[in-house]
Amino acid sequence: MKLAELAKELEISTESFIKFIQDFDLELSECIATNFDVKKDFEKFAKENKSFLKKYDADLGQNKSVEDIAKNIQQPKDKVAEILEKDKIKVYDNGFYKSSISSYGIHQKLGGNYQFVYDYFGKKTNLSERDFIGYRDLFFFISKTLDPFLHLAPLTDWGIHKPAGIILYGPPGSGKIFWANKIAEIVDYQFKQIKKYYFGTSFVDGRRANFNDFLVEMMKEDKVLLFMEEFDVIMSERSEEKSVSSCDEETKEIVLHYVSQFEKEDLLMIGSANSLVDIDDEILAPGRFDVTIPIFPPNAHERAEMILHYLKENLSKDAILMKILETNNAHHLPFWKEISSKMKVFSNTMIIDFTQSLKKKIRDIYLKNSSLKITINEKLLESAFREAAAKLTGEYLNQVAQFLQDVSINNYDDFPKRIEALKVELDSYKMVEKPIKTIGFTHNGDQES
Incomplete structure (x- = not known):
């Protein structure tokens, strides 16, 4: 069953399903396939929780103020305003937010209990088995753009x-x-x-x-x-x-x-x-x-997922590298959060370079000592990081700056959070030269101030 067919059967908009997956941070591969075939667990959840999804759909279609949202989810106005500000959501001149904002999505971020949603998705898909990592917002944006290819209605009903x-x-x-x-x-x-x-x-x-x-x-x-x-x-x-x-x-x-x-x-x-x-x-x-x-460089969370994905890619369960990762508890995502946070504006290619460099360094140590007792310490990570950062040239950083200018003009409303987060990361490489105070980009990730 396609997502559009499920939406039609339950009389809930496809757009609501897409926003729901994003609001509740559901793993895309557990909900739908690339061709928009609905996964069995997601179909079961949707049909058994139709009444909740109807409420979600109705709420999503309403323009609302901070006060309206706070009243609906029984949360303090300042907390709601904080979430809206953090997400860079635009407000109309009359103080109302766009209808694409979900009160339930904000409630979930404020600690609302929606365990009944996650009960349907207990088994997490292994990173190595996913079609792609992160980028749900970009995937859905692209899918919406491709709608005329997927359905005849845009042409026959709307002339699109x-x-x-x-x-x-x-x-x-x-x-x-x-x-x-x-x-x-x-x-x-x-x-x-x-x-x-x-x-x-x-x-x-x-x-x-x-x-x-x-x-x-x-x-x-x-x-x-x-x-x-x-x-x-x-x-x-x-x-x-x-x-x-x-x-x-x-x-x-x-x-x-x-x-x-x-x-x-x-x-x-x-x-x-x-x-x-x-x-x-x-x-x-x-x-x-x-x-x-x-097409954005990956954010910090996506970088951590990519590191783990490329380290574990093609490894068997009893692979030597897998055993070393497990010994260091590096086969789980939290281990890679710190180093990924340092990889500001790294491209996908740079992430791959980092993982390849790290694999080789770990293998060299193993061949030298013939022991699985290898510690993936800060020194080892920093060494691989420096090698990957070789591509983080001034030219590349200027290309990121030009991209930010392009995307801010053409697609800001589609990706406000990504754009603002990328700006912050890029700004971390800026340097001020005294006394001229010209602004430029440093080379290979070194920061000066």
């Missing part, structure tokens, strides 16, 4: 067309190709990556071919997602100050020529960009690549 092109933008190493693959999985399209040599003239089976020929062939195939890296470079705008290669300019013109046919031919093109600022306005025009999705 499927996007022809989507731009995933974010700092290097944040996982844009992962999310492009995930989008292909959600909409059930073939994932195909556009190789750089496609842009020039090449010979295939003795026949001369170019990017125009390649794109025409792709439109003939059934349901294809084309992924293009360096989209912001290839699709940049030519100006007096900036020249564009003739090959890139030709590629851009070919895409502009065919983009209006993409929807009809069941082709979706996804571009990967570090920034939106240099992309030609013609590319971003309505009906072209007018859908932009920000």
Whole structure:
């Protein structure tokens, strides 16, 4: 059963189910699959607690003030206001909060007893078995964006067309190709990556071919997602100050020529960009690549989950590394909280670098001593941390700063908490040079003040 089918059966909006999963911090893999098939435990919970979910749905649809929320959940107004301020939730001029705010979600954060919810989800999915870690907000945002692919109603009832092109933008190493693959999985399209040599003239089976020929062939195939890296470079705008290669300019013109046919031919093109600022306005025009999705570096909690995931990935239960992790109680999430909090604005790639470095260091110690009595201490962690931080260059930090500027303009209301948290992490790397007091970024994670 799909989530939309369950929502229709219980007469509760799909949006309410999505917000409920986020409000109550439920593990996504225990509720729904990537293709929005509902898991058995979640279906059982929803049907047996229909009356509560109805109340949740009704409350979610109401604009309400701090006083209204406090009265509804019988909590002090100052405590409610504190939660709303912490979550960076916008308030209307008349003092009312948007209808997407749940009184029950706030009550849960204030210690309300909702054990009856968690009783249905007692068995936690192992990190190594999850489709992806964290990013529930981004997953649901992307899924909402893809709704025209999943249901015919947006087109037949509202005239809303499927996007022809989507731009995933974010700092290097944040996982844009992962999310492009995930989008292909959600909409059930073939994932195909556009190789750089496609842009020039090449010979295939003795026949001369170019990017125009390649794109025409792709439109003939059934349901294809084309992924293009360096989209912001290839699709940049030519100006007096900036020249564009003739090959890139030709590629851009070919895409502009065919983009209006993409929807009809069941082709979706996804571009990967570090920034939106240099992309030609013609590319971003309505009906072209007018859908932009920000791909954030992981937050502190997601970093801890990723560390544990990549350390345990592909290990058998009796693996030597697993035994060493267990001896240090490092096979549980709390062990990694402290080091992950130091990895401010680390990309996914940097997290992987850290885990690979740590694995090698632990293995070297094991080979030297032939003993499982290895302590994963601060010295060992800091050594791996420094190696991973080698990619935390001034250039990368400036790319994060540009991303923050882009996302604040284009998607602030969608991700206020993530944006504010990332700003705080980025600001920790700023330095003030006396007496000039210019602001810049330090190198390799070293902080100066």
